[in-house]
Amino acid sequence: MALVLFPRIALCINQDITTVAQRSNIPDDQMTSKPRHWPENVQFIDKYHYHKSVPQTVRSFVQGDRTRQTNASRPPVVIRAIASPSHPANGQFGLFAAKKIPPDTHIMDYIGEIHCDDRPNSNYDLSLYRYPDGLSVGIDASVVGNEARFINDFRGVQPRPNAVFTEKRNGDGELRMSIWSSKDVIKRGDEVLVSYGKAWWRARSDNANNME
Numbered sequence: 001m002a003l004v005l006f007p008r009i010a011l012c013i014n015q016d017i018t019t020v021a022q023r024s025n026i027p028d029d030q031m032t033s034k035p036r037h038w039p040e041n042v043q044f045i046d047k048y049h050y051h052k053s054v055p056q057t058v059r060s061f062v063q064g065d066r067t068r069q070t071n072a073s074r075p076p077v078v079i080r081a082i083a084s085p086s087h088p089a090n091g092q093f094g095l096f097a098a099k100k101i102p103p104d105t106h107i108m109d110y111i112g113e114i115h116c117d118d119r120p121n122s123n124y125d126l127s128l129y130r131y132p133d134g135l136s137v138g139i140d141a142s143v144v145g146n147e148a149r150f151i152n153d154f155r156g157v158q159p160r161p162n163a164v165f166t167e168k169r170n171g172d173g174e175l176r177m178s179i180w181s182s183k184d185v186i187k188r189g190d191e192v193l194v195s196y197g198k199a200w201w202r203a204r205s206d207n208a209n210n211m212e
């Protein structure tokens, strides 16, 4: 899994959600209610947005047959500010279980902007699919996304992740990167943590070293 993040884009802090929507030409009917602690400079969405770098064939592949319809329900997680000096993401946000989550349970899907261009500076960019010819499809949640964008890596927090990313088609046939609980129960109040993968961290430490 290659999760890749931007150093937070310096969008104007008091820019409201309407302004972001207008700027990105997003229809009003795609605006959904924001969860608590949602940042003002990120648009909350529950459906993919498609960047112009995505060819129609790729878009059709991601969307699938779309003959079925499912209703999305609110995920069993909440966004919470981290205020623990021992947490490596102290001062940021994380995703926490709002209720007990049984093992091997679908928690939610990672939603953002589907793109086929390179986003080397995004820290919210997750790899969705790679074609044999090397074309890569990513989901970038740096500017638009859902609660899943707040999931942290387990390193320095817990000995192991309690959740995993799994590529799967949803009930509508759309290709999603979903978050599932792993083999253990996640207790109410526990932080939900995945592994971003060693390559994700290596890429960032290489970048930091190159800037020295």
Ligand SMILES: C[S@@+](CC[C@H](N)C(=O)[O-])C[C@H]1O[C@@H](n2cnc3c(N)ncnc32)[C@H](O)[C@@H]1O
Binding pocket: 005, 088, 089, 092, 093, 094, 123, 124, 149, 150, 151, 152, 153, 154, 155, 156, 157
């Ligand atoms: C996808 S975001 C996760 C949500 C982020 N904490 C936030 O509040 O927006 C990835 C960023 O979270 C932070 N992060 C996540 N897991 C971390 C960890 N184990 N140690 C240090 N930083 C972490 C890093 O700043 C990373 O670039």
